[in-house]
Amino acid sequence: MGNRDDIRELAARMGQSIIGQEGLIERLLLGLLSNGHLLVEGLPGLAKTRAIKSLAKNLDADLSRIQFTPDLLPSDITGSEIYFSEGGKGEFKFQQGPVFANLILADEINRAPAKVQSALLEAMEERQVTVGGESHPLPELFLVMATQNPIEQEGTYPLPEAQLDRFLMHIRVDYPDAASEAAIMKLVRSEEKTTHGKAAAAEKLAADVVLASRREISEVNVSKAIEDYIVALVMATRYPDKIDADLAKWIQVGVSPRGVIGLDRVSRAHAWMNGRDFVTPDDVQATVHGIFRHRLVLSYEAHAGGATADQAIDRIVEKVATA
Structure with missing residues (x-):
């Protein structure tokens, strides 16, 4: 079997133990293949934790689960230097924290203060941990799936927009x-x-x-027309007044350059998973919500009127001409 067939079989195995959440399985694998991290939001009991446990069960990869709480310290995630004494001599040795695994479940990330969130997000971005002036690389296969609960907001520390931007996709379950x-x-x-x-x-x-699948995905062709389409979607979030009056009232801050990069990467992974070596507008439209959802900053008027990021993205997709 080829790599694509192996990934499809992995998805089928996961689907046997995760029922009714096919979209979550697909996006979890898209994130894995795109070498990015996921922020998953949903009510309790919707198989968020079960999904990444199922991935670890069927993939030869280590899984660490970190329960974020208000009293968590950065060293509880990254690890720290421990003093060892033997034979009358002592030295500090670095003891790895739970972030040194292939798959990380950061459960309820918004329950930990900013310093702890930043420690994880730095590891996500730099793919390494620096302690005592020494850098320690993280595994090549490295995926963080952070979860947050949309209810019970008391006692939480919402992620700032700059930190949200480091997640490849925001998935709603x-x-x-x-x-x-x-x-x-x-x-x-x-x-x-x-x-x-x-x-x-x-x-x-x-x-x-x-890892081999990622190399194949890097060879998926993106035509000039598709590149222009991706850029047009992003520019529509930054200058919404040029395409729609309502959008201009809804969107306060548009998508960052990470959104362009993310949409390109995930569109290619989506095309590859569907058996194609080229990206179509359908691939872009199938993935754009997860890429843009957490990068759009809506205005007060949008919140007051009940408008959501998904509605804004729907309007953008409707107004921007396809390639």
């Missing part, structure tokens, strides 16, 4: 439909029955397959 809810009950029932007699674990997908 909603309730599954009625048929999926029934299937979830049956799945949990069957899992309870097999707790005592566990079946043999399936062979895990090698991490090299993901």
